Amino acid sequence: MSKQITISLDAMGGDAGPDMVLAGAALALERRPELRFVLFGDETRLKTILASHPALAAASRVVHADVVVRMDDKPSQALRAGRWKSSMWKAIEAVKTGEAAVCVSAGNTGALMAMAKFCLRTMAGIERPAIAAIWPTLTGESIVLDVGATIGADAQQLVDFSVMGAAMARAVFSVDRPKVGLLNVGVEEVKGIEEVKMAGRLLKEADLSELDYTGFVEGDDIGRGIVDVVVTEGFAGNIALKTAEGTARQMGQYLRAGITRTWLARLGYLLAKSAFDRLKEKMDPRKVNGGVFLGLNGVVIKSHGGTDAEGFASAVSLAYDMAVADLTRRIVEGLAHYHRAGAVAAANAGDARGEP
The missing domain is CATH 3.40.718.10 (Isopropylmalate Dehydrogenase)
Structure with a gap:
């Protein structure tokens, strides 16, 4: 039997916002029914979208967040304005508290890295985290x-x-x-x-x-x-x-x-x-969508901001694999x-x- 894994989603991140994020999560859930989600964002908007995804609604919990980190925000600006209130910060914090095994966001890369470093901290002996990408090859x-x-x-x-x-x-x-x-x-x-x-x-x-x-x-x-x-x-x-x-x-x-x-x-x-x-x-x-932040005390996955539901589902699947592999x-x-x-x-x- 597959292991049940909870993933926190910055539901407001990405160029297309929550419609794409939730559609991607629903697609990932079809492929991996053992997934569970904590969705961070505008509660009213998210619940309206979830009405079109009943299976996802049943496998998810919605947590309201007042602030959305914009794609053009500077990391320092997003960190000052978005800490404790933004969907991005709360999704990362869920990993820190153990509420979720992995965080996935399609939002601002610089802001996501800054918040992840501040919230999760780097591992002992690691000065700089890295973003790892999976690359298709001839072999x-x-x-x-x-x-x-x-x-x-x-x-x-x-x-x-x-x-x-x-x-x-x-x-x-x-x-x-x-x-x-x-x-x-x-x-x-x-x-x-x-x-x-x-x-x-x-x-x-x-x-x-x-x-x-x-x-x-x-x-x-x-x-x-x-x-x-x-x-x-x-x-x-x-x-x-x-x-x-x-x-x-x-x-x-x-x-x-x-x-x-x-x-x-x-x-x-x-x-x-x-x-x-x-x-x-x-x-x-x-x-192969999804960059893995390595070197932090917790796993964060960065999805391409301009991806669609299929691409976001790939990032969620990668998050599942990273959690199962510990x-x-x-x-x-x-x-x-x-x-x-x-x-x-x-x-x-x-x-x-x-x-x-």
């Missing part, structure tokens, strides 16, 4: 982080991202020792900025049993799926993510234009329709093991030098 899927939580990262932070990403990969992909690569401008050890090269040396020296560090990977390796986890800092990661999304849309437009250009092309499309349908399914960004515990254990390995290595190095 299946990979995890890429950070895709925009913070700009820049030192070597130790990249190592932390590696450990957290590997913990997520074990949860999502059910692999005992995920392959991890550092995104770089080349695979040779002499290439790249010093922070990336130092992170590579630290990961090699640690030789962790929870992950298999394979070295540097380049941008074109992400889509090939040669590793389970690709690690980078938020500036490069966000550019890579947006570039991939834009390329997928560009390819889709090329295909649509090509198959409607002549009657022969239209005939060819009809003959190969099943293949085109599989390609469309594979390139659909809604199927992601926070896995990350804490992985970080503890890394720090123990570092302490042992430092002690051994001291013994070798004859230090007390």
Whole structure:
């Protein structure tokens, strides 16, 4: 029997607001009847929408919130105005109090991260959280982080991202020792900025049993799926993510234009329709919607603000998977093991030098 999981939803977040959020939650509930929800937002509006989703209404509890964080609010502004009153804050706080296992929001990314850090706090030893995205590849899927939580990262932070990403990969992909690569401008050890090269040396020296560090990977390796986890800092990661999304849309437009250009092309499309349908399914960004905030004392999922019900349902399903896998515990254990390995290595190095 599947485990019942409660998820808190910022029902007012996203470009389309509560109509999209509740439609997505209803769709996720159809696929996972064991889901339960706490919906935060305008109570009157939410209950009106829920009248069209009786199954969701039966599986949900509505909590009124007076304030809505707007998509163009600055994080500091949203944090000052939205704390304790906004649907976003209350949805995050439900994770802190244990009322919900995971929070999902399609709202303002900067505000969501600021509130999540303030409310849940970062894990011991983690200076910066990261946003991890699931990336479709030729071999299946990979995890890429950070895709925009913070700009820049030192070597130790990249190592932390590696450990957290590997913990997520074990949860999502059910692999005992995920392959991890550092995104770089080349695979040779002499290439790249010093922070990336130092992170590579630290990961090699640690030789962790929870992950298999394979070295540097380049941008074109992400889509090939040669590793389970690709690690980078938020500036490069966000550019890579947006570039991939834009390329997928560009390819889709090329295909649509090509198959409607002549009657022969239209005939060819009809003959190969099943293949085109599989390609469309594979390139659909809604199927992998949801960025996971890693490094906090609780799990928060950021859905794309412009997604539809299908995309939001994917984010809710991802939240369910993270809760069932007990992601926070896995990350804490992985970080503890890394720090123990570092302490042992430092002690051994001291013994070798004859230090007390």
